[in-house]
Amino acid sequence: MRKAFAAAAVLVTMLSVLGAAADDPKNVIDDASKAMGITSLNAITYAGGAAVGNFGQSRTISFGLASTSIKNYVRTIDFTVPALRASGDAQPPALVRGGPLPPMTRYNQVINAQTPAWAQQMEIWVTPWGFLKGAAANNATLKTQKINGVVYKVLTWSPPQKSPSGLPYKVSGYIDADNLVEHTETWVDHPIIGDLHHEFFYKNYQSFGGVMVPARISQKQIGMETFVAGINAALANPADLERRMDGPPPPAPPPPLPPAASEKLADGVYRITGGYV
Helix, strand or coil: CHHHHHHHHHHHHHHHHHHHHHCCHHHHHHHHHHHHCCCCCCEEEEEEEEEEECCCCCCCCCCHHHEEEEEEEEEEEECCCCEEEEEEEEECCCCCCCCCCCCCEEEEEEECCCCCCHHHHHHHHCCHHHHHHHHHHCCCEEEEEEECCEEEEEEEECCCCECCCCCECCEEEEECCCCCEEEEEEEEEECCCEEEEEEEEEEEEEEECCEEEEEEEEEEECCEEEEEEEEEEEEECCCCHHHHHCCCCCCCCCCCCCCCEEEEEECCEEEEECCCC
């Protein structure tokens, strides 16, 4: 009887130790990094098609009617700098519903040391690969959470950037049963809304050279979908990374405004001309 009790006690102890190990943030990060194939990933390029919604200024709450489509969408991220560059051919929506489309423009997104604010830098660290690298470097915490019946391992960490109040920002990532990053979220200060909630969803992972890349990326702001991308190609650690990160030359500065002037229309009524925007 004593032997059976001792064996049971040993089994309980072993299960407790194994459970504690499984609940350790480092183990969760390591398992997810291996499953995602990012152990030796320093940079990545991925490409496809995308669309950007006009958040905050849209004529409609429907994403498709007020979005700018981006053909030949290419995005490169260098996690060692960190820096990001995305480009494509952008087609803005019609100014009037059913009207002609405006001319296409060049879409460019550049994030580097000159754009250190979290509102820009988060674009690097909310990606599945960047999130895990940030979690490994910033003492992530771990909890489990059930959403719509699905249990996720949730890692949360804070970047070096601080909010205007001095409080740290935070970013959370939801790891599914396959150890893939299913979605991430963070909060950014906004002059009207306050803490603006950003969510990023990653679906239908596929392997490119051993690195797992989602076929569909979706971004939501306070529940409104504001960005979608369909990814059909990706390259890990591109050999020509420097060329890919070199953006186009900056646009020429706008011409100076004419000097301010005023014209008296009536007593106490003036029309201001020039010199203002």
